[in-house]
Amino acid sequence: MKLVFAGTPEVAVPALDALIASGRHEVAAVVTRPDAPAGRGRRLVASPVAERAEEAGIEVLKPAKPRDPDFLDRLREIAPDCCPVVAYGALLPRVALDVPARGWVNLHFSLLPAWRGAAPVQHALMAGDEITGASTFLIEEGLDSGPVYGTVTETVRPTDTSGDLLTRLAFAGAGLLAATMDGIEDGSLKAVPQPGEGVTLAPKITVEDARVDWTAPALRVDRVVRGCTPAPGAWTTFRGERLKLVQALPLPDRTDLAPGQLAAGKNNVYVGTGSHAVELLWVQAQGKKPMRAADWARGARISDGELLGA
Numbered sequence: 001m002k003l004v005f006a007g008t009p010e011v012a013v014p015a016l017d018a019l020i021a022s023g024r025h026e027v028a029a030v031v032t033r034p035d036a037p038a039g040r041g042r043r044l045v046a047s048p049v050a051e052r053a054e055e056a057g058i059e060v061l062k063p064a065k066p067r068d069p070d071f072l073d074r075l076r077e078i079a080p081d082c083c084p085v086v087a088y089g090a091l092l093p094r095v096a097l098d099v100p101a102r103g104w105v106n107l108h109f110s111l112l113p114a115w116r117g118a119a120p121v122q123h124a125l126m127a128g129d130e131i132t133g134a135s136t137f138l139i140e141e142g143l144d145s146g147p148v149y150g151t152v153t154e155t156v157r158p159t160d161t162s163g164d165l166l167t168r169l170a171f172a173g174a175g176l177l178a179a180t181m182d183g184i185e186d187g188s189l190k191a192v193p194q195p196g197e198g199v200t201l202a203p204k205i206t207v208e209d210a211r212v213d214w215t216a217p218a219l220r221v222d223r224v225v226r227g228c229t230p231a232p233g234a235w236t237t238f239r240g241e242r243l244k245l246v247q248a249l250p251l252p253d254r255t256d257l258a259p260g261q262l263a264a265g266k267n268n269v270y271v272g273t274g275s276h277a278v279e280l281l282w283v284q285a286q287g288k289k290p291m292r293a294a295d296w297a298r299g300a301r302i303s304d305g306e307l308l309g310a
Contacts, residue, residue, distance in 0.1 A: 001081035001100070001185050004061075006031040010048040011170045012086035016109055018174035019084065020056055025181055028078050029059040031066070033089050067093045075099050082184060084177055085139065093139060101182055104139040104216050107177045110202065111135060111151055117202035121169065122162045124202075125227035127218070130156055132165070134173035136180040140190045141202075147191030148295045149183065152176045161229040187270035205232055211235045214260035214309050217275040218250040233284075236309045238261075238300070243308065246282035260307040263271045264297040271308055 001024050005016050005045075019027050030053035035044040046054070053060045063071035082102040086094075097104055110120035112135040118124035124132040133153040140146040152172045156165060164183060185188025210228040212221055212235065225248045228234040234245045257263055257272025264270075269280040285300075 001025045001156045001181065002079065003029060003181065004029045004075065004078055004083045004100070005049075005053075006083055006092075006104070007049045007086040007090045007132075008033045008047045009087050009137055011109075012049050012088075013052050014170045014174040015084070015177045016049060018178040019181065021057075022178050022181070025185070027056075027058055028080060031061045031069040031075075031083075032061070032076040033070075033090065034062045040119040048072050064198055066090055066096050067089070072096060072099070082181065084181060085206050086173070086177065090224050094141060097139060097141070097183045105136055105149065105177070105180060106144070107145055107173045107175065107186070108135050108137065109133075109166060111153065112137060112144060112148055113199040115202040116199055117130055120202040122202070122227045123167045123200070123203050124162065125156065125162055125165065126202075126223045128223055132156055132169070133178055136168050136173075136177055137194075144271075145194060149180045149189050150176055150189075158282075159226070160287055161226045163230045177180050191289075203279050207232050207235075210308065212245060214272065215274045218252075218273040218278050219275070221273050221278055222248060222250050236284075238306075238308055241286045243282035244290075245280065246284055249279045249281055251277045251279055260309045261301055262297075262306045262308060263304050264294075264302045265304070267295045269293040 003019060003026055005019060007016060019025060030048045030049060032049045035046050038045040050060050061071055061074060064148060076099055079101045081282050083100045083104040085104055085106040086296045110119060113135045115123050131153055133151055135151045138146040138150040154169055154172060183211060205228060208234045212224055225234040225245050229246060235242050236245060254270060254277040257270060259272050261272040261275055270277045281289055283296050284290040285296060
């Protein structure tokens with residue numbers, strides 16, 4: 001088939017690579033979000049997908065909005081058979097959905113109908129899911145509600161951050177998306193409607209969602225820290241300033257600390273929760289780089305009994 005691939009961040013690059021390498025289909029063009037300011041200088045930088053496409057000599061389309069007339073005209077000129085999508089980052093209007101004969105097929109990082117929305121991996125971790133995965137489905141105008149072509153499962157490991165899990169799903173999902181294109185092309189795959197039961201939503205995680213509630217059980221604190229790493233980053237406050245929590249470890253045997261209460265040893269920093277304590281392993285103070293929590297505590301001269309999140 002002739003394909004137009006839509007995607008933007010680094011997590012979409014493995015799928016683009018898999019389609020380029022398959023040799024069975026032609027990636028005629030790539031659609032991605034416009035260049036965005038990045039770094040201290042805030043200079044405009046192309047998306048990871050745009051950079052990879054340019055390296056491969058593939059035409060790159062960067063519409064401000066996917067309903068822009070110039071973009072739609074070019075899409076019709078290319079006349080793709082199918083448009084695979086991975087984390088493109090913009091809603092596709094009906095006028096765009098109607099262009100490819102076999103539709104737009106999205107690779108979504110959950111086992112649909114669970115976790116429809118922008119942040120499925122973060123929500124899966126924060127909910128304590130033991131198994132997650134990725135799905136390919138035909139895009140409709142509803143939110144991730146279209147019929148499913150295929151799935152792949154992935155075990156959630158006890159120390160996974162959303163970054164760890166998303167990286168594994170990006171590569172597993174790349175193979176799934178390539179196989180889905182093959183199955184659509186040869187007619188061996190038919191999309192199956194999603195069940196009406198088991199629908200959960202995964203809206204974008206806000207900065208406020210990532211704030212740690214020390215009165216919650218340690219298990220919940222651990223899930224929030226892992227689910228919000230690397231972005232937007234779990235955080236609390238210390239002496240009136242924001243402190244990012246990069247890595248923490250629940251300690252079931254320590255129950256002597258009140259919620260938010262700190263205890264700093266020579267090489268360890270502990271904090272109380274609504275159940276048992278957690279050990280802070282890595283933190284990032286405001287305006288600083290990530291550091292070991294014990295080094296941060298020594299520099300801050302923490303007194304036992306001081307509170308986080310006060």
